[in-house]
Amino acid sequence: MGEDAESTKINHTFLRDYVTEADVISTVEFNQTGDLLATGDKGGRVVIFQRETESKGESEEVEETGDSGEYNVYSTFQSHEPDFDYLKSLEIEEKINKIRWLPQQNAAHFLLSTNDKTIKLWKVSERDKRPEGYNLKDEEGRLKDTSTITSLQVPVLKSTDLMVEVRPRRVFSNGHTYHVNSISVNSDGETYMSADDLRINMWHLGITDRSFSLFLSDIVDIKPANMEDLTEVITAAEFHPHHCHLFVYSSSKGSLRLCDMRASALCDRHTKLFEEPEDPGSRSFFSEIISSVSDVKFSHSGRYLLTRDYLTAKVWDLNMDKGPVETYQVHEYLRSKLCSLYENDCIFDKFECVWNSSDSVIMTGAYNSFFRMFDRETGRGVTLEAWRESSKPRAVLRTRRVYNGGKRRRGDVGVDSLDFTKKILHMAWHPSENIIAIAATNNLYIFQDRVSPETQLQ
Amino acid sequence: MEVSAEAKRIMVVALGKLYSSRTQRGGLRLQRSLLLTLVMKSARDMYHAAQATVESVVAGYEQPQPAAEGTTGTTGTTEPTGAQTELLGAASLATEKPRTLTRVEVSSSPNEFRRDAENKENMCPTGPAQHSRKRRGKAAMEPDFLPCKKAKLCSQQLSVNSVLLDYVNCSSKLGAPPSPMLLHRAIAAC
Numbered sequence: 001m002g003e004d005a006e007s008t009k010i011n012h013t014f015l016r017d018y019v020t021e022a023d024v025i026s027t028v029e030f031n032q033t034g035d036l037l038a039t040g041d042k043g044g045r046v047v048i049f050q051r052e053t054e055s056k057g058e059s060e061e062v063e064e065t066g067d068s069g070e071y072n073v074y075s076t077f078q079s080h081e082p083d084f085d086y087l088k089s090l091e092i093e094e095k096i097n098k099i100r101w102l103p104q105q106n107a108a109h110f111l112l113s114t115n116d117k118t119i120k121l122w123k124v125s126e127r128d129k130r131p132e133g134y135n136l137k138d139e140e141g142r143l144k145d146t147s148t149i150t151s152l153q154v155p156v157l158k159s160t161d162l163m164v165e166v167r168p169r170r171v172f173s174n175g176h177t178y179h180v181n182s183i184s185v186n187s188d189g190e191t192y193m194s195a196d197d198l199r200i201n202m203w204h205l206g207i208t209d210r211s212f213s214l215f216l217s218d219i220v221d222i223k224p225a226n227m228e229d230l231t232e233v234i235t236a237a238e239f240h241p242h243h244c245h246l247f248v249y250s251s252s253k254g255s256l257r258l259c260d261m262r263a264s265a266l267c268d269r270h271t272k273l274f275e276e277p278e279d280p281g282s283r284s285f286f287s288e289i290i291s292s293v294s295d296v297k298f299s300h301s302g303r304y305l306l307t308r309d310y311l312t313a314k315v316w317d318l319n320m321d322k323g324p325v326e327t328y329q330v331h332e333y334l335r336s337k338l339c340s341l342y343e344n345d346c347i348f349d350k351f352e353c354v355w356n357s358s359d360s361v362i363m364t365g366a367y368n369s370f371f372r373m374f375d376r377e378t379g380r381g382v383t384l385e386a387w388r389e390s391s392k393p394r395a396v397l398r399t400r401r402v403y404n405g406g407k408r409r410r411g412d413v414g415v416d417s418l419d420f421t422k423k424i425l426h427m428a429w430h431p432s433e434n435i436i437a438i439a440a441t442n443n444l445y446i447f448q449d450r451v452s453p454e455t456q457l458q
Numbered sequence: 459m460e461v462s463a464e465a466k467r468i469m470v471v472a473l474g475k476l477y478s479s480r481t482q483r484g485g486l487r488l489q490r491s492l493l494l495t496l497v498m499k500s501a502r503d504m505y506h507a508a509q510a511t512v513e514s515v516v517a518g519y520e521q522p523q524p525a526a527e528g529t530t531g532t533t534g535t536t537e538p539t540g541a542q543t544e545l546l547g548a549a550s551l552a553t554e555k556p557r558t559l560t561r562v563e564v565s566s567s568p569n570e571f572r573r574d575a576e577n578k579e580n581m582c583p584t585g586p587a588q589h590s591r592k593r594r595g596k597a598a599m600e601p602d603f604l605p606c607k608k609a610k611l612c613s614q615q616l617s618v619n620s621v622l623l624d625y626v627n628c629s630s631k632l633g634a635p636p637s638p639m640l641l642h643r644a645i646a647a648c
Binding site for chain 1: 464465468471475483484485487488489490492493496497500501504
């Protein structure tokens with residue numbers, strides 16, 4: 001990443017000798033149309049990619065939609081800087097935890113980005129014209145000597161090189177004592193929520209041209225009177241895609257709570273609790289850690305919830321709170337390795353999960369640059385790899401397998417040779433097409449599914 | 459024994475992680491600290507459950523003078539004395555470490571007092587179990603609670619010390635046995 005002129009198409013391989021910590025991508029998000037893709041990194045920077053509307057270069061069959069373009073860098077800006085809380089003597093990391101786009105209302109785009117403590121609203125606008133031919137100012141903007149003006153002219157808009165301006169429009173600070181883990185924009189387009197370990201806040205954005213109104217309220221507070229009684233924390237939260245009064249939050253105990261804001265101002269009593277009874281046979285020292293939900297996502301239909309815990313991805317039906325309706329084993333072969341994963345801290349990794357546009361496929365990340373896709377209809381999963389050695393541009397991704405006993409096939413990777421430093425934590429799926437963005441440490445991979453297989457180059 | 463060894467290692471690793479998280483950039487992560495505390499409690503409970511079966515054997519060996527009283531519940535199995543003292547030493551080490559950590563976290567002033575407490579606690583491994591259970595709470599992680607937590611720790615320590623002195627002097631069976639629930643968990647883990 002970075003602001004340098006590395007604007008080459010990003011599904012080409014990156015050649016980097018080393019990975020700087022600041023370049024590690026920490027969040028990926030498509031906007032509502034999928035034309036823009038934003039990434040945030042540990043250095044507090046945001047990079048926005050835009051999809052080209054025409055394919056350039058090689059002659060290739062154009063998609064039926066005419067939009068077979070690739071994503072190029074559109075804008076880069078520094079969203080958050082390292083900060084310091086003087087009262088608690090705590091350093092506040094500039095790492096971008098989440099980015100969420102607002103629904104587009106005019107020519108400009110708005111996005112929310114957050115670090116551990118502060119959420120910022122950014123306006124992304126284009127300028128490709130500028131007025132020329134002022135009467136009172138010259139080309140450089142200096143005032144002309146009025147005696148030299150002999151005629152009147154009407155200023156004309158001349159096109160210039162495209163300029164993308166990103167400006168902060170609002171800063172939402174001092175709303176959180178603990179670390180912010182999620183933000184979610186409401187379907188009403190006027191409010192959004194931010195969740196930290198113990199509280200969820202709701203904010204109001206009155207987007208007008210010049211001024212904003214701001215209203216903050218505490219909608220969930222699970223902080224116990226005595227912190228010693230603390231048994232669980234909030235790990236993720238999201239608004240329902242259609243019902244502006246409903247939202248869900250997940251906990252470190254593996255439960256989900258669906259809340260209805262119409263019930264009361266402070267949603268400390270959930271409308272529905274989704275919990276799977278613990279299997280006593282599989283209890284171990286690490287049961288609590290691996291049951292903690294790291295991500296929760298509503299399906300596009302709003303009917304289902306997708307959650308990710310350390311070893312599985314689960315689909316829940318909103319009408320059924322007794323347990324998930326589908327459970328997918330992401331990397332069950334790690335169950336016997338929990339002790340070493342605990343020692344090297346990998347057991348605390350928080351994987352994200354996503355739905356495809358039709359809610360028929362779910363996807364989540366794993367180790368060794370692997371990520372998994374599960375077809376909900378067949379229940380089958382595939383393992384794919386986001387690694388530059390095996391990802392030449394336009395090449396078809398081949399499926400991978402992790403070998404853990406049984407018949408070994410060529411190309412299988414043994415469990416003990418998995419690279420646990422190469423983790424796929426963050427990812428996004430295009431809202432309407434089969435295009436996925438995978439963040440692998442400091443690299444961003446974008447994979448597109450071609451409509452007709454014949455156009456794929458082997 | 460494997461359960462105890464693994465439980466001990468898990469506890470030690472958890473403590474190391476909790477301790478190093480203090481210096482982590484971005485401050486203490488509440489979720490991570492909570493999960494580590496839960497793992498530690500779980501490991502500690504299993505460890506003590508495993509120890510309970512050992513102690514009922516060992517109790518007879520620990521207080522030699524009024525040996526008759528200490529042998530309630532002793533089973534037929536006997537172990538060499540050397541191994542027992544080693545186990546006891548290890549047990550005290552494991553239960554000691556949590557306290558050391560919370561003390562360091564809370565404040566750094568009354569060190570000498572704590573060192574004395576440590577020595578006394580060395581003699582009776584199960585006494586500190588209840589004591590450390592109370593102390594290792596989330597409040598230790600939360601900066602706002604810092605002042606009141608310190609006071610609580612000191613007062614608890616005083617009462618525990620007096621109790622420990624009694625244990626050393628008399629010969630009665632040490633501590634309350636863990637609840638049957640914990641034993642089930644220990645068995646399931648094996």
